[in-house]
Structures are given as structure tokens and as C-alpha cells.
Amino acid sequence: MRDYYDILNVDKNANANEIKKAYRKVAMKYHPDKNPGDKASEEKFKESAEAYSVLSDQDKKNRYDQMGHQQYQQFGSQGQGFSGGINVEDIFNSVFGGGGSFSDIFGGGDIFGGRSSRQNNSSRGNDLKITINLSLEEIFKGTTKTIKIKRWEKSNEEAIKCSECSGSGEVRFVQKSFLGQVVNVQPCSSCSGMGYRGGRIQKTAEIKINVPIGVGEGNFMTLDGEGDKSIVGSQNGNLIVYFKEKNHELFSRSNNDIYIDCLINYVDAVLGTEIKVPTLSGFVKMKVPEGINNGQLLRLKNKGINELNRHRSGSQYVRINIIIPSKINNKTKSILQDLRLNLDSETEFKKISND
Numbered sequence: 001m002r003d004y005y006d007i008l009n010v011d012k013n014a015n016a017n018e019i020k021k022a023y024r025k026v027a028m029k030y031h032p033d034k035n036p037g038d039k040a041s042e043e044k045f046k047e048s049a050e051a052y053s054v055l056s057d058q059d060k061k062n063r064y065d066q067m068g069h070q071q072y073q074q075f076g077s078q079g080q081g082f083s084g085g086i087n088v089e090d091i092f093n094s095v096f097g098g099g100g101s102f103s104d105i106f107g108g109g110d111i112f113g114g115r116s117s118r119q120n121n122s123s124r125g126n127d128l129k130i131t132i133n134l135s136l137e138e139i140f141k142g143t144t145k146t147i148k149i150k151r152w153e154k155s156n157e158e159a160i161k162c163s164e165c166s167g168s169g170e171v172r173f174v175q176k177s178f179l180g181q182v183v184n185v186q187p188c189s190s191c192s193g194m195g196y197r198g199g200r201i202q203k204t205a206e207i208k209i210n211v212p213i214g215v216g217e218g219n220f221m222t223l224d225g226e227g228d229k230s231i232v233g234s235q236n237g238n239l240i241v242y243f244k245e246k247n248h249e250l251f252s253r254s255n256n257d258i259y260i261d262c263l264i265n266y267v268d269a270v271l272g273t274e275i276k277v278p279t280l281s282g283f284v285k286m287k288v289p290e291g292i293n294n295g296q297l298l299r300l301k302n303k304g305i306n307e308l309n310r311h312r313s314g315s316q317y318v319r320i321n322i323i324i325p326s327k328i329n330n331k332t333k334s335i336l337q338d339l340r341l342n343l344d345s346e347t348e349f350k351k352i353s354n355d
């Protein structure tokens with residue numbers, strides 16, 4: 001059976017750098033832009049991203065090496081199926097430095113469908129990029145944002161073909177170097193690479209963005225045709241909206257799970273209690289069982305964030321911190337002294353465990 005090492009065509013003892021190189025090679029070979037419409041290549045491209053996502057993460061790699069391929073796929077990735085759990089483009093961009101030529105539609109099905117690879121022609125409008133900051137509450141509920149962008153649109157005057165570059169938008173010049181003659185291509189300076197002059201005006205456009213539930217840092221969506229408008233052609237640029245998550249004053253997010261610390265006193269820890277826990281959907285009652293230990297996590301199922309484009313929610317975890325007061329009053333002190341007489345536990349020593 002093919003395992004992740006086979007998929008990347010790399011030795012089991014390969015180091016991180018070798019794994020990265022191997023992934024680059026496979027990803028380049030099977031990149032959908034290079035193999036348009038070829039399903040088998042697309043599969044291989046996704047497969048390589050999956051393999052790399054595991055082998056490039058030391059924790060995951062260790063687990064994978066321990067469990068073996070089949071076991072890991074079943075259990076190791078914690079129920080996250082491949083297509084749902086990782087974002088192929090994110091992985092690709094992490095290695096190739098972003099700016100990949102395909103658009104992201106949130107790890108869903110058809111990221112490779114439909115879009116022909118982009119030509120860099122001067123009649124096409126430019127893509128614009130913006131970043132939207134979202135609160136955790138907005139991510140939890142989904143939201144609509146209206147943003148203003150400045151973009152180029154057609155004006156009433158006619159665009160005139162640039163005479164310097166004859167409308168190509170670029171100028172070529174031959175340079176002599178020690179390697180011989182080198183042809184240099186640069187954007188035409190008199191038309192800024194547009195190929196024409198005039199005919200355009202910068203306008204402010206208001207654009208409504210429906211932010212889906214569960215987006216995360218690094219996700220982006222592409223609004224087709226909402227970038228700079230094409231002035232002399234028909235292909236408008238796209239607007240690429242990046243999402244950023246604002247820091248929350250109370251909650252920490254890890255994937256779709258929410259984490260929070262809860263401070264309780266030692267009597268409640270011993271006897272158990274009921275607490276009211278703040279969640280993204282309001283306060284929730286939770287039982288703290290008797291005899292709980294410091295650092296123990298309690299889980300509120302489905303109180304996390306709904307996974308993007310899926311009907312599946314994360315959980316909220318409450319970490320228990322037992323507070324030992326540095327000062328107590330005399331009454332408490334005498335109760336505790338009485339209590340000590342009734343406790344039969346003795347001081348013990350143990351080797352420090354690193355588990």
C-alpha cells in the first residue's frame with residue numbers, strides 16, 4: 001500500500017528539508033494549472049498536499065510513524081477527513097510562497113473547477129486584495145460586511161493605445177552581458193504597463209461581503225469581477241478578501257474548538273460544584289465533578305465553532321485551575337486545622353514524570 005513517503009517519493013529517514021523539496025517536486029508536476037481537467041493529476045496533487053501536511057508537522061509525523069498509514073488515516077487525524085481537514089492551497093502556498101494562480105473556495109469541492117489559468121494580459125483589470133478583521137463572535141455567527149474599495153473603472157473618455165509600447169504594455173530591450181545578449185522585458189513606463197492611456201477613472205465602490213460561519217485566519221474568498229474593471233477588454237479583475245481573526249479577550253480558538261480557563265477554589269474542587277460558563281452562544285451551566293484535578297479539561301460538546309461549510313461543530317473546553325489563596329482569615333484557618341486532623345494522607349515523594 002502506498003503511504004505518505006511513497007506519495008512524496010521520499011525516504012523514511014528524510015529530514016524536513018528533504019520532505020519539503022520532495023513535496024515541491026510532486027506538487028509542481030501535478031499542479032492543476034499544468035494539467036487542466038486531468039482528474040488523476042488533481043488527485044495526486046491533493047494527495048501530495050495531504051502527505052506533506054502530515055510529514056511536515058513533527059507531532060503528526062511522529063503519530064503517523066507510530067500508527068502506520070492505515071491506522072493513522074482512520075484515527076490519527078482525529079476524524080478529519082482529508083478534504084475537510086486541510087486546505088490544499090494553504091499547504092501549496094506555504095511552500096511556494098503564496099500568490100498561487102488559483103482562487104480559494106474554502107477547502108470545498110471545486111477549487112480546481114472552471115477557472116482557466118490566468119493570462120497576464122494588459123486588457124484585464126487588476127486583482128485587488130483586502131483584509132477584513134473579524135471578531136470571534138462574527139466568525140461564530142457569520143456576518144455581512146460592507147466595505148469600500150478604490151478601483152479603476154471605465155471613464156467617459158476613450159482610452160488611447162500607448163505609442164511607446166504599441167499597446168502591449170511592455171518594452172523589450174537587449175542588454176549585453178558576459179553571458180551574451182540578454183533580452184529584458186519591463187513594464188512600459190509611459191503607460192505603467194497598461195498598454196493604453198486615459199479612459200479610466202478611480203472610483204470608490206461599496207461591496208457587500210457575506211462572511212460564512214467558521215472562517216479562519218488565512219482563509220480568503222474571491223469575488224469574481226469586483227477588482228479593477230477592464231478598460232479596453234472585458235475581463236475585470238477579481239477582489240480577493242482575506243480574513244483575519246481579532247484577538248478575543250476571553251476565548252482562545254484552536255481550529256473549531258474554544259478554550260477558556262476557569263478558576264475555582266479548592267473546596268469546590270474537592271466537593272464538586274456547578275458553574276456558569278460563558279460561551280459564544282451565551283452562558284451554559286456545567287457540572288464540575290467532585291475530586292477534579294488542577295489542569296483537567298471539561299468539555300462542552302458542540303459549543304465551539306461550526307466548521308466551515310459543514311454541519312459539524314467544535315467543542316468548548318474549560319480548563320480547571322484550582323486557586324490556593326495566599327491569605328485566609330482566622331476562622332477558615334481553624335476549620336482547616338481541624339480538617340487536617342481528619343485527613344489520613346501522608347506526604348509522599350515520587351520521581352518526576354515527563355508524561
Ligand SMILES: [Zn+2]
Pocket residue numbers: 162163164165166167168169170188189190191192193194195196
Ligand atoms: Zn505603453
